[in-house]
Amino acid sequence: MMDLPDLPVRAALDEITATLAGRGAAVLVAPPGTGKTTLVPLALLALDGRVVVAEPRRLAARAAAARMASLLGEPVGETVGYSVRGDSRTSARTRVEVVTSGLLLRRLAADPELAGVGTVLLDECHERHLDADLLLALLLDARDGLRPDLRLLATSATVATGRLAELLGSDADGDAPVLRVEARTFPVAVRHDPPVRGERIEATVARAVRAALDGGDGDVLAFLPGVAEIRRTAAALSGLDADVLPLHGRLPAAEQDAALQIGQRRRVVLATAVAESSLTVPGVRAVVDAGLARTPRVDHRRGMAGLVTVRVSDAVAQQRAGRAGREAPGRVHRCWPEGELLPRYPEPEIRTADLTRLALDLACWGTPDGGGLRWWDAPPEGPLRAGHQVLRALGALDATGATTARGRRMAGLGLHPRLARALLDGAALVGARAAAEVVALLDDDTLGAGSDADAELAKLRAGTAPGSGRWRTEAARLRRLVGAGSDKGNRGRVEGGAALVVALAHPERLARRRRTGAAVEDAPHGRARGELYLMAGGTAVALPPGSPQAAAEWLAVAVADRAPGAENGTVRLAAAADRELAELAAPALLAEADEVAWSSQGQGGGDVVARHVRRLGAIVLEERRLDRPDPALLRAALLEGLRSEGLGLLRWTDGARRLRDRLAALHRVLGEPWPDVGDTALLADPDPWWTGPFTRARSRADLGRIDAGPVLRSRLDWRHTSVLDELAPERITVPTGSSITLDWSGDQPVLAVRVQECFGWTDTPTVAGGRLPVVLHLLSPAGRPAAVTADLASFWTTGYPQVRAELRGRYPKHPWPEDPLTAAPTRRAGRRR
Secondary structure, three states, X not given: OOOOOOOHHHHHHHHHHHHHHHHOEEEEEOOOOOOXXXXXXXXXXXXXOEEEEEEOOXXXXXXXXXXXXXXXXXXXXXXXEEEEOOEEEOOOOOOEEEEEHXXXXXXXXXXXXXXXXXXEEEOOHHHOOHHHHHHHHHHHHHHHXXXXXXXXXXXXXOOOHHHHHHHHOEOOOEOOOEEEOOOOOOOEEEEEOOOOOOOOHHHHHHHHHHXXXXXXXXEEEEEOOOHHHHHHHHHHOOOOOOEEEEEOXXXXXXXXXXXXXXXXXXXXXXXXXXXXXXXXXXXXXXXXXXXXXXXXXXXXXXXXXXEEEEEOOHHHHHHHHXXXXXXXXXXXXXXXXXXXXXXXXXXXXXXXXXXHHHHHHHHHHOOOOOOOOOOOOOOOHHHHHHXXXXXXXXOOEOOOOOEOHHHHHHHHOOOOHHHHHHHHHHXXXXXXXXXXXXXXXXXXXXXXXXXXXXXXXXHHXXXXXXXXXXXXXXXXXXXXXXXXXXXXXXOOOOOOHHHHHHHHHOHHHEEXXXXXXXXXXXXXXXXXXXXXXXXXXXXXXXXXXOOOOOOOOEEEEEEEEOOOOOOOEEXXXXXXXXXXXXXXXXXXXXXXXXXXXXXXXXXXXXXXXXXXXXXXXXXXXXXXXXXXXXXXXXXXXXXXXXXXXXXXXXXXXXXXXXXXXXXXXXXHHHOOOOOOOOHHHHHHOOOOOOOXXXXXXXXXXXXXXXXXXXXXXXXXXXXXXXHHHHHOOOEEEOOOOOEEEEEOOOOOOEEEEEHHHHOOOOOOOEEOOOOXXXXXXXXXXXXXXXXXXXXXXXXXXXXXXXXXXXXXOOOOOOOOOOOOOOOOOOOOOOOOO
């Protein structure tokens, strides 16, 4: 065997090889730095067939291939090679090939047998990237059917090994073996350096980097969520007596190599998550962890998907800290408060990301819903269904969910289906070069510092923007994919090419200006924002303040996000457009119809709005008033108003209100068959009362003239009306013969009557068949409550003496007998006795 470095995994190589040869699958749990990514694939050369190593990132794939080739004393492309999107170094002699998970998915779709491949090593499974989870499911399916001899080895630093071993196992042999290799690590001291009030994370990290340099020797590795933060942190560290080097997947290979090599001076490596586990950064003695990561999220309700910044999990924080203890005792500076609780593991992307691309891959595999596959976590039904809807709109799936010829071509491009559509259709409209250039910009989230897509393209074409070389290479590759000959097609809209290609990718993000004039304020954060636009998908977005696009009536929005708590989204990248372009790019969103609805925007409350409208999604292009709206639409609009604002829109007479209160009390006390007369119940079935004046109503004012009484009476039949007055009388006769109205508006009916009219009355009146006592408000001669009781007999013995003592001097002309039970009730004042 070749002379391999003395890394912890070396002692386990024979066991790993023998286990795979005997069982065909295994899980290898080994922390970063143990050699699992570089030594294990070389050891697997002892088995038959080529070895394919699937890495989650391009940078890691190139670095792993370079390291293995150097161990063999060969250039990359001989025994060991790599293939990533847009770059490949392999030959007929290559037996170990390192690829990205996404590229292996494309290969598997084209050749489910993976001809010539004996072993697939799935590296860093614990990161739970979407491509990696799907690749695992499809490889298991291929092994169950076409390739039972295909060996699978899943490697990870931290993982729920039980579930992974179960997936890789078989019915005959049970769970796959789990092999473990421990790392030789040194202690790492932990220090927390949280942000001070109002401090941006870049300033916090820069402060912690300076403290880490002062606190000991060696290089510093700082983890930041994205490229923009890396750039800002590098600027904050200007003048530092150390080499400040970025490290992320979009850098040119030479710059990546520089960050992975020990230099002449101390280094500060500013890295994204690429350095968490699949790369070795030598010389590191201190880690600064921003505690943040960029992860895909989709907001289906607002039609926005993209990368958002979230707090890292505890497992990731531990991995990052471990980078400081690889070669000697180290230290980690954590940029969050001590004691803050972190989630245990990262959230799998399949639960949070846009699943349109996954849906297309599944359709190409022949299982559009993913049924029958063995998933680590199955794709959520709602997001997968949303992905199918997008694919049907793009022409990638037919009505049955099967892939169309267009869909298969889109899948073969290796792009998100939206970008694939933009490239294919854009090439026909603006030419292959222009379409490829715009798609290359949209597919690279590290390009572009401004919100104007045309301005960013101009800088990329001139070579003055960061990443211009990478962008130019990718644009050339995409142009070749669609054929340069398509540049000879329609050139009539090349000038608006960026906007048109953006709109082809995201037609629902076409936006029209909603307001002009003063800047809009984002209330939760108190920041002034620019012009407000309504996107075709229905979401409002604002331009950044001072944007050069503020004068544009239309925008084709490429990237928009929404901060937590903000009412509207913010445009991150867009191109100025116009209505003609919008209708060309999004014909499926065009609709023309009569719209009759209840609008809550009126000054005096909601009202019916009837109009004929031409729309592009949520954007109104043209409208005119409808004088004779369809009666069915009008009824639906009026009912919508009644449901949103309540039956109080109708005219409620005193009699109608009393009837409702009486019926409500009987329903509450006696239940069925007494009907529920609340708004929800009455509006649940409007057919019995939607007659007469309702059929002629056209507006809020018309509703206000309709008596609500018939609505209530529609719920009654002869059984109710025959006993209603007996069970819930409107009036009760008191001992003087007065017939007094009951107040049914509360939980119990109330009878307000003067004390003198109740002399001799001891039986408290009841209603609802004796189940509901009446509450008596016993009034003074001035009509003010003197006492409240639901027990008359008790009142005469305990309450009346106090009332008599307080009131007889104030009202001397009224009778206040010592014994009210034997006194005659009276309505009139008389001589005091």
